[in-house]
Amino acid sequence: MLRYDVGVIGAGADGLAAAATLAGAGLKTIVIERSTVAGGRAQTREFHPGFRASPFADEVAAVPREIHWALDLTRRGAIFAPMPSLAMWPDRHHILQPSRETEARCAGVLARVNAVAASPPPRFGFLRTASYTPWPAEDWAQASLTDVLGEGDEAAHRIAATLAGRTADPYLAGSALHLLAESNSGVVLGGLARLASALTNAAREAGAEFSLGLEASDIQSHMHRVTGIGLADGTEISARAIISTVDLKRTFLSLFPWSALPPPVVKRAGLWRMGGGTARVLLALEKAPDAPRSAIHVAPDAKVFAEAHAAWRAGTIPTAPPATLRLISAADPSLAPIGSATLTVTLGAIPFRLFDGAWTHEKRDVLRALALAAAESVFPGVSASVLAAEVIAPPDIEEALGATEGDLMGGEIASDQMLGLRPGPRTEMAGLYLGGPSSAAGPLGACAAGVAAARAVLADFRRLK
Amino acid sequence: MSDCDALVIGGGVSGLTAAAYLARAGLRVIVAEARNKLGGACESMSFGEGFHAPLTQTLYALDPRVVKDLKLNLKFAVRDMALTGLRADGKHIVLSRDGAARSIAVHSQADAKAWKRFRRELFSLARDMRALWWDEGTFSVSRERLEPFRRLSAAAWLDGWFESDALKATLAFDATENGLSPFEPGSALALLWRASQEMCGLQGAVAALAGGPPSLVQALLEAAKVDIRTGANVSRILLANGAVAGVELASGETIAASIVISSASRRRTLNELLPTGAIGFARADSMDRANPKTGTAKVALALSALPMFAGVPSTARFILAERLESYAAAYSAARAGRLPDELIMEAVTPTAADSSLAPIGQHLLIASVRPVPLAMNDEMKAQLTAKVIAAFARHVPGMHVVASEVLTPAEISSRYGAQDLKMNVAQMLANWDERLRTPISSLMLCGESAISGRAGRIAAAMAIRDKT
Numbered sequence: 001m002l003r004y005d006v007g008v009i010g011a012g013a014d015g016l017a018a019a020a021t022l023a024g025a026g027l028k029t030i031v032i033e034r035s036t037v038a039g040g041r042a043q044t045r046e047f048h049p050g051f052r053a054s055p056f057a058d059e060v061a062a063v064p065r066e067i068h069w070a071l072d073l074t075r076r077g078a079i080f081a082p083m084p085s086l087a088m089w090p091d092r093h094h095i096l097q098p099s100r101e102t103e104a105r106c107a108g109v110l111a112r113v114n115a116v117a118a119s120p121p122p123r124f125g126f127l128r129t130a131s132y133t134p135w136p137a138e139d140w141a142q143a144s145l146t147d148v149l150g151e152g153d154e155a156a157h158r159i160a161a162t163l164a165g166r167t168a169d170p171y172l173a174g175s176a177l178h179l180l181a182e183s184n185s186g187v188v189l190g191g192l193a194r195l196a197s198a199l200t201n202a203a204r205e206a207g208a209e210f211s212l213g214l215e216a217s218d219i220q221s222h223m224h225r226v227t228g229i230g231l232a233d234g235t236e237i238s239a240r241a242i243i244s245t246v247d248l249k250r251t252f253l254s255l256f257p258w259s260a261l262p263p264p265v266v267k268r269a270g271l272w273r274m275g276g277g278t279a280r281v282l283l284a285l286e287k288a289p290d291a292p293r294s295a296i297h298v299a300p301d302a303k304v305f306a307e308a309h310a311a312w313r314a315g316t317i318p319t320a321p322p323a324t325l326r327l328i329s330a331a332d333p334s335l336a337p338i339g340s341a342t343l344t345v346t347l348g349a350i351p352f353r354l355f356d357g358a359w360t361h362e363k364r365d366v367l368r369a370l371a372l373a374a375a376e377s378v379f380p381g382v383s384a385s386v387l388a389a390e391v392i393a394p395p396d397i398e399e400a401l402g403a404t405e406g407d408l409m410g411g412e413i414a415s416d417q418m419l420g421l422r423p424g425p426r427t428e429m430a431g432l433y434l435g436g437p438s439s440a441a442g443p444l445g446a447c448a449a450g451v452a453a454a455r456a457v458l459a460d461f462r463r464l465k
Numbered sequence: 466m467s468d469c470d471a472l473v474i475g476g477g478v479s480g481l482t483a484a485a486y487l488a489r490a491g492l493r494v495i496v497a498e499a500r501n502k503l504g505g506a507c508e509s510m511s512f513g514e515g516f517h518a519p520l521t522q523t524l525y526a527l528d529p530r531v532v533k534d535l536k537l538n539l540k541f542a543v544r545d546m547a548l549t550g551l552r553a554d555g556k557h558i559v560l561s562r563d564g565a566a567r568s569i570a571v572h573s574q575a576d577a578k579a580w581k582r583f584r585r586e587l588f589s590l591a592r593d594m595r596a597l598w599w600d601e602g603t604f605s606v607s608r609e610r611l612e613p614f615r616r617l618s619a620a621a622w623l624d625g626w627f628e629s630d631a632l633k634a635t636l637a638f639d640a641t642e643n644g645l646s647p648f649e650p651g652s653a654l655a656l657l658w659r660a661s662q663e664m665c666g667l668q669g670a671v672a673a674l675a676g677g678p679p680s681l682v683q684a685l686l687e688a689a690k691v692d693i694r695t696g697a698n699v700s701r702i703l704l705a706n707g708a709v710a711g712v713e714l715a716s717g718e719t720i721a722a723s724i725v726i727s728s729a730s731r732r733r734t735l736n737e738l739l740p741t742g743a744i745g746f747a748r749a750d751s752m753d754r755a756n757p758k759t760g761t762a763k764v765a766l767a768l769s770a771l772p773m774f775a776g777v778p779s780t781a782r783f784i785l786a787e788r789l790e791s792y793a794a795a796y797s798a799a800r801a802g803r804l805p806d807e808l809i810m811e812a813v814t815p816t817a818a819d820s821s822l823a824p825i826g827q828h829l830l831i832a833s834v835r836p837v838p839l840a841m842n843d844e845m846k847a848q849l850t851a852k853v854i855a856a857f858a859r860h861v862p863g864m865h866v867v868a869s870e871v872l873t874p875a876e877i878s879s880r881y882g883a884q885d886l887k888m889n890v891a892q893m894l895a896n897w898d899e900r901l902r903t904p905i906s907s908l909m910l911c912g913e914s915a916i917s918g919r920a921g922r923i924a925a926a927m928a929i930r931d932k933t
Contacts, residue, residue, distance in 0.1 A: 141616055142650060142890050169793070171758065171800060173649040173889060174618075271625050306797040313648075314790040415616040415650035 002237045004030045004209075006457055007229045009216045009255075010245035010402075012040025013060065014435050014442075014450030016199035018243050020071050021454035023206035027461070030237060031208055032229060034215035034402065038200045041401055041408060042446075044191025048388035050337040051284040054192035055392055056401060057165070057408070058326045058344055059083060059295075060446045061181070063195075064114060067447050076198035081331050082186040086294040087157035088378050095294075096157050102149065106179050110444065112136035113180055113419065117441035118452045126268060126423035133420065140177050141415040145170035146302055148179065160300030164324040166409070167277035167349035169309040170302045174415035181413055181443035187331050199447070211237075219244075219255045224262065225430040241431045241460070243453045246402055247410040248272055248423060248438035256429075265428045272438075274405035275412030277312050279321075279350035280392040281371035288329065288341035289379040296325040298374045308349035315355030317366055322348040323374035343382075345371035352394040352405040364391045403437070410437025418443075425453035426460075433457055468721050469495045469692070471928065472712055474699050474738075475728030475882070477505025478681060479911040482528075482921030483726045485535050485689030490929045494691040495720060497712065499698035503686065505728075506881040507678035510765070513868025515824040518765035519677035520877070522813045522831050523782060525670070526662040527681070528599075528919035535688035540675040542818035544665040547781040549774075550635030551860060557777050558631045562667075568776075572629035583626050588668055590614075591660035598661055601897045601923060615890055619652035620789050634786040638811055641835060643888035644757025646796050647789060651890035658893060671782060675819050685918075702727075702738045702908065709908040712738075724928045728912040728921070729882050732756075735903060744904045757887040759799040759836035760874025764810075764853045766830045767868040771817055772861045779817035785810050785856055799836040804845060808852050810834040827867065830857065840875040882912075897923050907931065 006022050008015045011033035022029045037043065041056040063073065085096040113136050140148065145162065149155040159170045168175040188195045204210070211231070218230045219242060228238035244251040252261060252269035300322065308318035324346045329336035336342040347370060354363065368391050375382050394406030401408075411417050424439030435453030436442055442449040469492075473484045476498030487494045502508060509517040523546060532539065547561035559568040570577035590610060619640035623633040639659045640652040664672040674680050686693075698715040702725060711721035727734040732752045735744050742749075771779060786792065786809045795805035812832040816823045823829050832853050841849065850869050858864045872880075892900070901910050901924045911924035 169646075169648070169797065171796075172646055173651060174616075271621075273621065273624075303797070303801045306800055310790070310794040310797040313793040314788075414618070414621070416613070416618070416621055421616060 001228075002030070002235070004028045004237060004239045005461075006030075006241045006243060007032060007237055007239035008243045008245065008435075009229065010040065010436065011035075011038035011200075011210070011212070012245055012401075013042050013063075013195065013199060013446045014437075015040070015243070015245040016196070016203050016450070017067060017071060017447035018245065018435050018450035018454040019208040020199065020203040020206045021451050022457060023203060023208035025458050027458075029208045030211055030239075031203065032211045032214070032216045032231065032237070034213070034232075036213045037196075038210065038212065039193060039196025042192040042196040044193035047282050047390045048284040051340070051342050051388070052191060052335045053282045053328060053342050053344055055280065055282065055390075056397055057192065058187055058328055058346070060188070060192060060195065061444070063446045064448050067451050071199065071202040073195070073198045073202070076201050077190070078195045078198035079189045080186040081189055083326065083331055084292075084294045085157070085161045085297065086292060087153070087160060087297045087300050089299055090377070094153055094157050096161060102158065109137045109140070110180055114441065114444055114448060117444060117448070118455065126421060135419040137177070137180060137419065140179065141419065142173050143176040144173050145175045145178060148176045151302065156300045156302055157297065159302055159305060160297035160322060160324070161295070163305055163322065163348060164295065164297065165278045165346040165348050166413070167275065167305075167309050167312045168413065169306045171306055177413050177415065177418045180418070181409060187328060189332050190334055191332070216255065218257075219432070221256065221260045221429060224428070226432045241433060241457045243433045243435045243450070243457065245436035245450055247274075247404050247407070247436055248434060249274065249404045250402060251434065251436070251438075262428050273412040273414070273417065274352070274407040275409060275414070276352050276394050276397070276403070276405040276407030277349045278397065278406065278408065279347040279367050279394060281345040281347070281368055282390040282392070283343040283345065283371070283375065284336070284387040284389075285341040285343055285382065286385045286387050288336070288339060289327070289382055291327045291330060291379060293327070293330040296378055298323045298325065298377055305349070312349040312351045315351045315353055317351070317354070317363065317370075318349050321350060321370060323371065324348075325375060325378055343375060345374055347371060350394055352398070359393050359395050364393055367391050367393060408437060409443045410439070413443060424449070425456040469493045470722065471495075471724035471726065472497060472720055472722035473726045473728065474712065474734075475499075475505060475912065476503040476693060476695070477728055477881075478507055478685065478918050479921040480505075480726070480728035481682065481685040481689050482531055482535075482918040483728070483911045483925045484691045485685060486922050486925035487724070487726075487929065488689055488691045489534075490925070492724070492929070495722070496691055496693045497697040497699050497714065497720070498693065498695045501695045503693065503695065504679055504682035506877070507682050509677055509679055509822075510870060510872070512765060512870040513767040516765070516767045516827070516829060516868065517677070517822050518763075518829055518831050518870060519679065519815065519822070520763060520872070520881070521678050522815050523671045523673055524678070524681070525659065525664060525672070526919070527664060528922060529663060529666075531918040531922050534922070535685070537681075537684040537688060539681065539684055541665060541672050542675040542815075543673040543780045545667050545670040546673060546813070547778060548635060548671070549777050549781040549783050550631050551774055551777070551783045551785050552631055553787060553859070555775060555860070556631070557774055558635055559777055559781065560635065561778075569629070569632055572631045573627070576627045576629050576632050579626050587657065587660045591657045591669070594657055594661050597894065597896065598658060599919065614654045614657065615894070616650050617653040618649055619647040619656055622653040622656070623789070630788040633789050634791065635784045637789055637792060638784045638786060638809070641792065644759055644836070645888045647792050651888065651893060654890060654893050655888065673780075673813070673815060673818060676821055677815065677819065699738060701740070702734070704740065704743065704905065708906045724907050724909070724932065726909045726911050726921075726924050726928060728910075730912050731910055733882060734908075734910055734912075739905065758839070759796060760839045760877070761833050761835035762837045762841070762849060762874055763872045763877065764832045764834060764850055765870045766832075766854065766866050767823065768828045768830055769865040769867055771828045772814060772830060772857060772864055774860050779814055783812045785812070796836050799838050802838045804837060804848055804852065808834050808849075808856060809836070810853065810856070812857070837874065839873070841873045846871045846873065897927070901927060
C-alpha cells in the first residue's frame, strides 16, 4: 500500500494549489486526477484545426493576490489579460464604467468574506443545526441583485456581468450573493491551460506527486475518520488527511458508502441543490469581425434573466437565454490563425435536466442556433463566416469535469447555501477536508478553497504533534 | 377644530380594534375613514344581480385576545376550511386535519408517511414563534431551531420533506403573501407564520364568518363605542415639536389629537402623510424601493350552481398550482407585466356554507390570483377572467357563469390602501416595537398584518402605556 500524508482528489486549480501548499510545507502529498492532464476547467484545446479555446470557461475567478504571489504564478506563465465588459442592446451599446462605489463595496465585502472563509469559526451551519455565527455580507443573503445594484441600464449591465454563464432571478432575495462569486480576472494569455501548467509546475517543484488517468473511486474510513483512497484500478492509497476538491454531492454521495457517514450529512448532501446552468458554444470564424476586446453581454435586462431563470427551473431551454460573447482571439491572438477569430458564446440558464427528456442532438442544435442568433445580433453577417461550432451542454460539463449537474460553483448560490452554510474546509468526517467549489471559499476565487483546505490540514497536523 | 385624545386613521378591522381598545382605556377617540363605508378590505363588492363578493373571504389570523376582550359576537360558517389542491389530472389533494395522509398517498406513499412528522414540526416551531408574533414579550425560540429559517426558502424546505409536486405546490401558496416568492429566503418563515395563527381554537385553521367579513366589522362597531367619521380623508399628519399634534383632512378641517394610530401602510403613513423629510430622506427612499412588483388580483364569479370537485369538500379552499416551478414562471411573467401562462390562485365558494351572499340557488366562486402584474388594462382583465373560468370549468362540466368581476392589485390598493411593502425576513422577525412604532413619538402604525386585529390591540396598548 502507498502511504502519504495527504491525498488530494482532483487536479483543478484548487487541488493543484492545495498540493503546492502542502508539499511546500514538507508533507508527502499525492494528487489524484481521473483525466490524463491536470487542470480541470482550466484547460485549452484545439476544437478546429488552428482554432483553440478553453472549452468550459474563458475567464476564471481571480486568484487571490496572496496565493498568486506565494505560488509565483506570474513567473510560471500565468499572465492575465483583463477583459472589459460591454453591454449590447439592439439599438446601442454601453461600456461598463467601473462605478467606484459598487466596485469598492463588492471588493470590501469579498475581502472580508474571504478572510472569514480562510479560517472559519469552528462550527459551521452546514447541517442547519449547529449555532451559526453571522458572516460578513449576511445582509446580502436577504437582498436581491436589483436591491443592491438598482435598476436601469447601468444596473442591468452589471447584473449581466455578474450572472454571465450562470442563472438567478435578480429580483429574488438572496440573489445579491452572486456578487461574491463574480470577480472575473480576465483571460489567461495562451488559454486557461497556462494557468493549469503554472499551478502544476508549482506543485511539482514543491515535491507533490501526481496520479493521472485514474479516478478515485472511494474514500475509506473507519469510525468517521478517513483512512485512505481507493483508485479505479484497485490501488489503495493510505493518507492521514484527504482534501476533496470535487463538489460536495459527489464527495459525500459517491465516494463514501452512505453507512460510513453520519446520517445528517447524507441527508443534507442529498438535499444540496446544484445550480448549474451554463452552456458554451465555441465558434471558429473564418474572418475576424471588427470587434473590441470585451465580454459582450447581449440585450441585458433584469427581466430577461428572471424569465430565463424561471424556464431553467421548469427544465426548459429559455427562448432568450442571457448570452455573453467573447472574441477571445482579440485578447489573445494565439488562439486563432491570422485573419480568423475564435468567438465563444456563453449561455446562461440552460437546465441540466430537461423536462422532456435527454439532451439529444436536436436540443444541442437549439443551443447552437441560440448562440448564433446572439452572435448575429452583435456582428451582423457573422453566421456566414462560421467554419465550425462546438456545443458544450451542461451534461458535457458534468461528464468532462465531474462537476455534478455541470455546476462549476459547487451548488446553487442561494441564501441557505452560501457563506457559513457552505461546508468546509473541515467536515463531519475527521481527516476529510473540502477544498472544492462547494466549500465556503469555493465560489469566491480560484485556488482559494484549495489553499484554505491545505491550511486547515497544516494547522490540524501541527496541533496533533 | 375638534379635539380628541386619540385619532385613528382608517376604519378597517385594525383601526376599529385600536379604537375599541383606546376607548376601553377611557380615551376620547375619533376614527377617520376616508371612504363613506367602514370595513376597509372587509367590504363586499356587489356585482351581477344580488351577488355580494367579500374581498377577503377567509380569516386565518384573528387575534383570540381581541375576540375575548371586546366580547365580539361572531358566528362562523366554517371553522376549519381544509387546504386542498385542485390538480389538472383530477387527482385532487385534500389536506384536511385528519384525512390528509390518505389523500397524499395517491400522489406519494413516502409523502403520506412524512406528513405527520412535517405537521408536528411545523406546528411546534410555529408555537415557539408565538412569543414573537402574538404578544409583546421576550422572544425565546432557541436559536438552533430558528436560525435555518432566516435563510431557508419554502421551496427548499418543502423539497426536503416531500417529493410530490401536488403536495409541495399546494402548501407553498400560503408562503406567497406580499410579493414573496416561495424561492426566496423568508418564505419558509411565512409558512410558520400561518401555522402559528389560531382560529376557533384550532392552530393553523382558516375559518369563514357567517355573513362574510362585514359581520366582523359589525361586531367591532358594536364593541367600539367611538366617534366615527366617514368621508374624512386624512391628508396630513400634523407635528408639533417632533411629536404628533393631530391631522388635517382633505376638507381642510384639522383635528387635534395627542395620539395618532394609522392603519394606512407604513409607507403611506411615513412618506405621504407626514411632512417631507420628517423621518429622514434615506429612510423614505429605502421604503420607496422595497415595493412589491407583483400583486394579488381578485376574480369573483357568479355561478348558477355550486361547483363540485371530485372528492373535495365545498367548504375547502382550493389551491391551483401544478408545481413549485409554476411559481417561478408566474413571478417572472407577472414582473414583466404579463399574465402568467399558468395562473396560481386560491379559490373559495363561500356560498357553500353561507347562502346569504347570493340569490337563492345561486353561488359564488372567488379566486385570489397571485402573482399578477400590479396594473392591468381591460383586455388583460378579460383575459384573466377567461383563464380563471377555464381553470375551473375543466373540472365542472357545464359550469355556467352568470356574472363576473375583477379587481386588479392596483384597483385594490387605490381603494383600500393595501400592503405596499414587500415582505422579508427582517420584517417577519421584527418585534412589535419595530413594527408599530415610528420615528415620531405618539404616532403608531397598526396596518400591518391587518386582518388580525392584533396590531390594533398592541398599538393601542403601546400608545396608552407611553402616555401614562
